[in-house]
Amino acid sequence: MGQQEKVSTSLAGAVSEEISASLAAIDAELAHRYPGDPGTRQPVHTVYVPGDTFTSDTIRSWGDQALKALDEHAPDAASFAAVLGIPDELAAPVHDRVRAKLEREPVEDLRIDFEDGYGPRPDAEEDLAAAHAARLVSEAYGNGTAAPYMGIRMKCMEAAVRDRGIRTTDIFLTGLMQAGGLPDGLVLTLPKVTYPEQVTAFVRLLEAFEQAHGLPSGRLGFEIQIETSQSILAADGTAAVARMIDAAQGRATGLHYGTFDYSACVGVSPAYQAGDHPAADHAKAVMQVAAAGTGVRVCDGSTNVLPVGPTHQVHEAWRLHYGLTRRALARAYYQGWDMHPGHLPTRYAAVYTFYREGLEQAAARLAAYVAKAGGDVMDEPATAKALSGYLLRGIDCGALDTAEVAGLTGLTRADLDAFASPRRGGLTAGPV
Secondary structure, eight states: OOSOOOOOOOSOHHHHHHHHHHTHHHHHHHHHHOOOOOOSOOOSEEEEEETTTOOTTHHHHHHHHHHHHHHHHOOSHHHHHHHHTOOHHHHHHHHHHHHHHHHHOSOSEEEEEOSTTTOOOOHHHHHHHHHHHHHHHHHHHHHTOSOSEEEEEOOOSSTTTHHHHHHHHHHHHHHHHHTTSOOTTEEEEEOSOOSHHHHHHHHHHHHHHHHHHTOOTTOOOEEEEEOSGGGTSOTTSSOHHHHHHHHTTTOEEEEEEOHHHHHHHTTOOGGGOSTTSHHHHHHHHHHHHHHTTTTOEEEOOOOOOOOOSSHHHHHHHHHHHHHHHHHHHHTTOOOEEEOSGGGHHHHHHHHHHHHHHTHHHHHHHHHHHHHTOOOSSOOOHHHHHHHHHHHHHHHHHTSSOHHHHHHHHOOOHHHHHHHHOGGGOSSOSSOO
């Protein structure tokens, strides 16, 4: 071992104690504001269905329509891959997994829409629709036909529709409570948020409901929909979206980008309103930075180009949707909106190709990191966390199997969970 080194210090222990004491408030602030990823599953998409068209068989119907579109416009793996440009070696695995997903779990997250997709209705009509939605959601969770996540998008907190949005939220949540309680997969979406004070008002609404039913404080969370320029850049030049996360008091679960409302707000012509417009990229980048480390997840928007009509037209719409989804995934937007059953094949094809084409490299890098084996890439703890998160998202959506990931990495699901998020418990994010 050579000569024993003498270890000497110059500072008294009191110096370290004094510094720690001076930073105690900052330590608490960091832990409170930036707890990290919650370690729960994030759906790859959100499907919006108007409140007056949602039925008990909506989810199965979407899956069946998506399968029918596949059979009609790309009946086998080779033709589907040719349309989308999927590599030959992934054509069969991706096609088979897409079909299996559409048969087993066609929708991961469903939002019953009482806002733009529903519009203004007589109060009595919306009352009944909200109560009907609550009953169907409760029954779906009870009989096993629910999507993993389900809920409503109510009208916003602007003066003209505020009372209606509050009443619909109350009717829906009350109906769930009367039918047996709030399901674990419940999600609420608050649209057209412009000022943090509107978030504060919605928090007050949820607090009142929790108190009325004896629920734990914080039981109800919600997504904030970003659809106005003021939610990105406030009048004083600050990032309003960051203040909205703070105003949610720990209840915010996601930031959802509204492609067309936001595009119109900043003056983008309808022909150019899309998720890859520079205005959209800027808004989502601000959302992403504001949400980083907070546990709030960012969701991309949608395309309004529907895969309908003759085969060549469906193929064009599929290529557009596939390309936008792949682009979003590369930018770390792991969730987006789907507006039509025909979007499901390309949503899952894009997601599955993204995870399967990177599986071997990600697994090899994580295995080398764990074994301290080195190699041609020098990964750090933060990268190991990202690699684990990548593999876990692939497993959760059905792109990857737990067994194949374990075979390539030597790690269990619990190991991956612990690397991906300290909040999951277990291993630390550092070398082992």
